[in-house]
Amino acid sequence: MFRRAGRGVRSRIRVIAQSKSSKSKHVTGDGGGPILDRRRYRVSGPRLNDKVAIVFGAGSIGEGWGNGKAAAAAYARAGAKVVAVDLNGAAADATRDIILSEGHEAIAVAADTTRLEDVQRSVEAALAAFGRIDILHNNVGITSQGGPVETSEETWDRVMTVNVKSMFLTCKAVLPVMEAQAAGAVINIGALGGVRWTGYAYCAYAASKGAVNSFTQSIALQYAGKGIRANCILPGVMDTPHIYKQISGFYQDDEAMVAARHKMSPTGRMGDGWDVAHAAVFLASDEARYVNGVELFVDGGMHARCN
Template identity: 35%
Template sequence: MFELNGKIAVVTGASSGLGRDAALAYANEGANVCVLARRVEKIESLAKEIKNLGVESIAIKCDVTKEEEIKTAVEAIINRFGRIDILLNNAGIAVRGGVDTLSEEDWDKSMDTNVKGIYLVSKYVIPIMKNQNYGKVVNISSINALLADKSDIFIRHSYNASKAAVLGLSKGMAASYAKFGITVNSICPGLFESEMTEDTLFKSQEFLKSYNMLCPASRPAKKGELNGTILYFSSDASSYVTGQHIVVDGGLSIV
């Protein structure tokens, strides 16, 4: 049920971290993977790695805040593969600051990447999935859509707001497109090591000690521990699941 043999998967924000891991997980399950990001060298290297696993892959430069780049990317994917079965909306950023300190530019940057980016990519992929009468959309939200923290490290009000919006958008999409054989679900990761977190959270021993004490798992997530949930929502194992979110946080949100 979790096999993806012959499926065409699209991953945004694939140049590093959770997106890169997910692209490789898709390939290991037999999917052909289209990797999209702004950093061309990184995704071209990833595409070569994916091809070495025995499937096809293309790397396409794409900024999810720019509609023309998205349109061009989707056209290139259709010209190459003829369909899109899976869309992982993973591209995201985290800008630090509260509403009393954030600039309007930083607020807009968060909203444009984390929310508008999902809207724009989906705008061009959903019609393809509707024509196929099949599609799996997985939107990456965050535990910070559900929880706030008073720690100075975690004051990221635009991140809280944008990731909460992802949950609402996912539910709306799920309700509208289920009749076309499309499921739309979201994932709320807890603390994973990535470019977004390594320069702040993982460099603070005080923060990590506090996190480990609060989290029932007593540790941050390990590399690859989000892949199982991504594969579940991306495969026919979740054929009757839509409009839902799964929190992958080692139990932090239950205490």
């Protein structure tokens, strides 16, 4: 048995010996192709060390961890300095205080991301505090129930303004900073509902999240040659404070909502804000340096189902 495997064993020994003695960054395997020197890709220390992340929508609308709040904390734990921006100043402060209590750096800004002057003020605060912006995280968003007949024109406009215009304005303010640095990562939070029917009649929300996908890809291609990447995360059914405020109306009560949403996922459970946050940390890191223009589903596999 050992003799049969001997040739393979000798080959592996030869490759190991070559990798130890080779002065080049690659060694050659039996097939003639390069074997990557893993030392070039080893992560040393926190993944986002010395980077600065500005998170729009970094607060939470209730107790617990929303997607934006978790992302802000996750960025900090990965080594980034964080600018926590939220319409609710107290919510932004709460996120900042958690980050500071864990020994990381952060500031908080109260701002309305549908107003360019507020967005610019947030960017100026980030630059004044930390000198650069490496990560732009867009988490601001609202939902509304109803199809085209039930949805008012005012509601439609409001959803589009909050969910799409806000991203346009943050990119308008932050991309010049990243372009001057020749580096940056944009992470936009879309939704599975932007590309799939999820059982909810919320046409304005679905349309807005579909727009987020197209907007993200447009940025990704326009700025790819300038050291800037843009990607979109599409969460599925998530257990966050948001659903108790804006989705529970679809159900008899909160318990019925939670049970029904658990059943919607192939995994048998909803995800949470940390599932989105961990995906965001990866997309923001140098490990994702060749990941650009993607729609990353964080949905337990819901997008792959036909039913």
